[in-house]
Amino acid sequence: MLGKKIVAMLLAGGQGSRLGELTKSMAKPAVPFGGKYRIIDFPLSNCVNSGIDTVGVLTQYEPLALNAYLGSGQAWDLDRMNGGVFVLPPYVSQQSGEWYSGTANAIYQNLPFIEQYDPDYVLILSGDHIYKMDYSKMLEIHVAKGADATIAVLNVPIEEAHRFGIMNTDDSGRIIEFEEKPTEPKSTKASMGIYIFNREVLTRYLVDDTRSVSSEHDFGKNVIPAMINGGQKVYAWEFTGYWRDVGTIASLWEANMDLLGVTPPFDLNEKEWRIYSRSPVMPPHYMGSDAEVENSLITEGCVVHGCVRRSVLFAGVTVEPGAVIEDSVIMPHTVIRAGAVIKKAIIGENVLIGEGALVGCEKLPEDEPYDTKLTGDITLVANSMEIAGGARVPAGKVIRFDPENRAE
Amino acid sequence: MSSNAFGLIYTGEANAQLRELTFSRSVAAVPFGGRYRAVDFVLSNMVNSGISSVGLIAQRNYHSLMDHLGSGKEWDLHRKRDGLFILPPFVTKDNTGVYRGTVDAIRSVLGFVRRNTQRYVVLTGSHTIYNTDFDAMIRRHIETGADITIMYSDESGNDFDRSEQYDDLRLKVDESGRVTELTFNPLNPGTPFTGCDAYVMDKTLLEYLVEDAAAHGEFDFMQGVLIKNQQKFKFYGWKYDGYVARLNSVMQFYRHNMNLLKPEVAADLFNPDHPVYTKVKDEVPAKYVGSGCARNSIIADGCIIEGEVENSIIFRGVYIGKGSRIKNSIIMQASVINQNCDLDYMVLDKGCQVLGGRRLAGYDSYPMILRKGVVV
Numbered sequence: 001m002l003g004k005k006i007v008a009m010l011l012a013g014g015q016g017s018r019l020g021e022l023t024k025s026m027a028k029p030a031v032p033f034g035g036k037y038r039i040i041d042f043p044l045s046n047c048v049n050s051g052i053d054t055v056g057v058l059t060q061y062e063p064l065a066l067n068a069y070l071g072s073g074q075a076w077d078l079d080r081m082n083g084g085v086f087v088l089p090p091y092v093s094q095q096s097g098e099w100y101s102g103t104a105n106a107i108y109q110n111l112p113f114i115e116q117y118d119p120d121y122v123l124i125l126s127g128d129h130i131y132k133m134d135y136s137k138m139l140e141i142h143v144a145k146g147a148d149a150t151i152a153v154l155n156v157p158i159e160e161a162h163r164f165g166i167m168n169t170d171d172s173g174r175i176i177e178f179e180e181k182p183t184e185p186k187s188t189k190a191s192m193g194i195y196i197f198n199r200e201v202l203t204r205y206l207v208d209d210t211r212s213v214s215s216e217h218d219f220g221k222n223v224i225p226a227m228i229n230g231g232q233k234v235y236a237w238e239f240t241g242y243w244r245d246v247g248t249i250a251s252l253w254e255a256n257m258d259l260l261g262v263t264p265p266f267d268l269n270e271k272e273w274r275i276y277s278r279s280p281v282m283p284p285h286y287m288g289s290d291a292e293v294e295n296s297l298i299t300e301g302c303v304v305h306g307c308v309r310r311s312v313l314f315a316g317v318t319v320e321p322g323a324v325i326e327d328s329v330i331m332p333h334t335v336i337r338a339g340a341v342i343k344k345a346i347i348g349e350n351v352l353i354g355e356g357a358l359v360g361c362e363k364l365p366e367d368e369p370y371d372t373k374l375t376g377d378i379t380l381v382a383n384s385m386e387i388a389g390g391a392r393v394p395a396g397k398v399i400r401f402d403p404e405n406r407a408e
Numbered sequence: 409m410s411s412n413a414f415g416l417i418y419t420g421e422a423n424a425q426l427r428e429l430t431f432s433r434s435v436a437a438v439p440f441g442g443r444y445r446a447v448d449f450v451l452s453n454m455v456n457s458g459i460s461s462v463g464l465i466a467q468r469n470y471h472s473l474m475d476h477l478g479s480g481k482e483w484d485l486h487r488k489r490d491g492l493f494i495l496p497p498f499v500t501k502d503n504t505g506v507y508r509g510t511v512d513a514i515r516s517v518l519g520f521v522r523r524n525t526q527r528y529v530v531l532t533g534s535h536t537i538y539n540t541d542f543d544a545m546i547r548r549h550i551e552t553g554a555d556i557t558i559m560y561s562d563e564s565g566n567d568f569d570r571s572e573q574y575d576d577l578r579l580k581v582d583e584s585g586r587v588t589e590l591t592f593n594p595l596n597p598g599t600p601f602t603g604c605d606a607y608v609m610d611k612t613l614l615e616y617l618v619e620d621a622a623a624h625g626e627f628d629f630m631q632g633v634l635i636k637n638q639q640k641f642k643f644y645g646w647k648y649d650g651y652v653a654r655l656n657s658v659m660q661f662y663r664h665n666m667n668l669l670k671p672e673v674a675a676d677l678f679n680p681d682h683p684v685y686t687k688v689k690d691e692v693p694a695k696y697v698g699s700g701c702a703r704n705s706i707i708a709d710g711c712i713i714e715g716e717v718e719n720s721i722i723f724r725g726v727y728i729g730k731g732s733r734i735k736n737s738i739i740m741q742a743s744v745i746n747q748n749c750d751l752d753y754m755v756l757d758k759g760c761q762v763l764g765g766r767r768l769a770g771y772d773s774y775p776m777i778l779r780k781g782v783v784v
Contacts (some may be wrong), residue, residue, distance in 0.1 A: 027505070034692075034693070035692070035693030036692070036693050036709070038413065074481065075688075258697075260695075261697065262697050262698065262714075268692040269692055269695070269710075269712065274690050275690070275692070276690050279688040279690075281683045281684075281685060282678075282680075283441065283442065283443070283678040283684070283706070284441070284442035284443050284694075284706045284707055284708035284709070284722075284723075284724075285694065285706070285707055285708075286669075286674065286705070286706050286707075287701075287702040287703060287704065287706075287707065287717075288703070288704060289704040289707050290703070291701075291702070291703060292701065293700075293701050293702065294699075295694045295696060295697060295698065295702070296695075297692075297693040297694070297695050297696075298693060298694050298696065298698050298707070299693040299694070299709060300443070300693075300709050301709065312693075313693075315468065352466075368721050
């Protein structure tokens with residue numbers, strides 16, 4: 001097999017428990033985003049646009065949706081003779097066999113996959129971030145600096161720095177200290193969970209890490225600090241574009257809203273950095289004679305007779321006459337019946353919202369109490385659920401999956 | 409289920425009535441319905457019938473067609489066994505490269521016909537748009553023991569306009585469905601049953617018929633094979649009741665596109681049970697900005713709508729500027745309409761540009777066309 005300069009390993013294992021009902025039957029990277037994408041389309045498209053044609057996708061949680069979605073990789077131009085995209089679940093071998101016990105362990109277990117391509121460099125990515133990044137530029141700097149490892153960092157506001165892994169660097173950009181969620185941050189350079197390693201250094205540290213019983217086998221917590229302490233040359237590479245961790249309901253909603261407007265915070269319309277995705281094979285969307293729309297994204301297969309404001313509609317959504325959708329994200333193939341009103345909500349796939357139902361309406365004193373820890377004021381309806389006609393779903397409530405009320 | 413038939417699509421129709429639409433492309437590649445090309449429908453029909461081997465006879469201006477079809481992977485025809493075969497003209501000792509007609513064209517691809525292991529051939533043109541699978545037609549062909557089965561539709565609901573007549577095959581059939589009379593471009597049709605340019609027959613019969621027609625100096629399949637042989641062979645009709653769009657003229661092109669705004673026509677041509685495949689462009693979802701809106705319109709992905717759109721078909725990647733009003737128009741891929749323009753009854757081919765403040769209008773009975781890439 002011909003050697004590769006660089007191989008990407010995409011950590012897609014995350015259950016994404018803070019996304020609650022959305023990740024009940026699929027891994028976080030398979031969650032729909034931005035009208036026709038899934039989260040994983042972003043790192044995958046970044047790879048292809050950066051000239052990386054070999055990507056391993058490491059997953060162990062609900063891999064079916066992800067596996068079916070990736071298929072042969074054709075949608076991302078990753079159906080290659082030499083290389084391409086591979087889903088890498090944990091496996092049992094003669095000596096051992098175990099689940100991935102951490103991000104570093106997942107890569108360790110797949111070192112044979114990497115070795116097949118004999119790459120000089122390994123790029124480690126997360127499958128739950130929304131951003132556009134040219135990894136080839138990061139690699140250029142990595143090579144120019146003669147680094148052993150390079151970590152992409154983002155400048156975050158100092159008051160938020162305590163939520164991130166913070167890199168303290170010297171003047172040359174070399175990382176001298178790494179602090180995971182420091183109470184008193186010394187810098188605002190937050191790790192984005194994107195690493196380039198020299199393969200030989202990575203292999204050595206992963207083997208050592210596996211032997212260590214005290215290690216949690218995590219890149220941020222164990223491997224990176226070990227490299228810094230071991231005197232390896234670890235550099236920070238600063239990224240200045242849009243980047244969002246869409247690990248929570250609020251951040252997922254916000255990132256969708258960031259796509260709207262004349263000059264949106266995150267612009268998908270750049271022709272030179274297309275985001276690829278699996279095409280839904282549906283006709284263009286149809287706007288009825290009485291349809292109203294304002295600042296929204298609407299995808300192929302939608303039929304809109306009602307009113308859509310500041311919202312993102314995924315493929316095949318139907319909005320019947322008189323229905324009103326505001327500040328919401330409606331995932332594929334969901335049907336909104338006549339007169340229903342949806343405000344500030346995320347509605348899952350294949351949901352049926354009955355006639356005149358009110359989703360995200362004001363909470364009344366007689367409403368049963370419910371937990372809004374995960375949702376805040378955003379209402380969430382799980383995939384495949386049916387909301388009965390005329391029903392009220394107050395703001396911030398979660399309608400969990402329940403086979404009794406499945407939409408036909 | 410794989411089918412015991414293979415497909416053969418002729419794309420060499422030369423119809424001057426399509427004017428600017430076919431200056432730089434074959435009819436097969438004429439854009440339709442916001443994101444499709446005419447040929448997508450017949451090709452998808454074949455794929456949805458389990459046909460896995462399709463030959464596509466390219467004849468004129470076929471660059472745009474080849475660019476669209478590529479390896480055929482979007483139609484799932486990028487295969488090891490069978491697949492999509494684009495068959496452009498080539499020069500041999502008894503082939504001048506330019507086909508004089510359908511018979512000539514099919515005769516030059518008999519190698520492809522012979523190589524196929526399937527027994528039946530579904531032979532079609534490329535300017536007729538409908539969404540069905542050919543299973544029922546093939547079954548009927550076998551049941552009736554027909555030599556050739558001709559797909560037709562009942563056009564009694566549509567006015568006959570002689571000036572738009574193109575390859576107009578009319579059928580009279582008896583109660584059993586057997587064809588009793590075939591006429592070609594008749595002055596007075598005398599029957600509303602009109603051929604859909606799709607035929608099923610045994611592939612060995614096709615081989616014989618085109619060789620025989622060529623030997624008698626005939627070039628055209630309809631006239632030289634069907635009309636000439638109607639006494640000699642058993643022809644049966646297979647009536648198709650769905651929506652049929654024949655792209656015979658600019659007016660027809662305009663009318664059939666606009667008909668997609670009717671829910672019943674859209675439901676028929678975009679029947680979710682028979683998806684229509686086309687080249688994937690990875691466009692972002694359509695974006696409405698500010699006061700941008702659309703009523704009774706079809707809008708494809710990749711569009712940015714800042715103006716108002718009404719009764720129109722907007723293809724992929726079109727930009728409509730603030731203050732512009734688009735009515736009763738068809739705007740093809742990647743056209744740009746700047747601010748404060750007024751368009752009414754216009755057909756803009758791909759990549760046109762309308763500068764700020766321009767007013768362009770055709771009329772109900774004569775939509776104006778801007779040909780590909782024009783800047784106004």
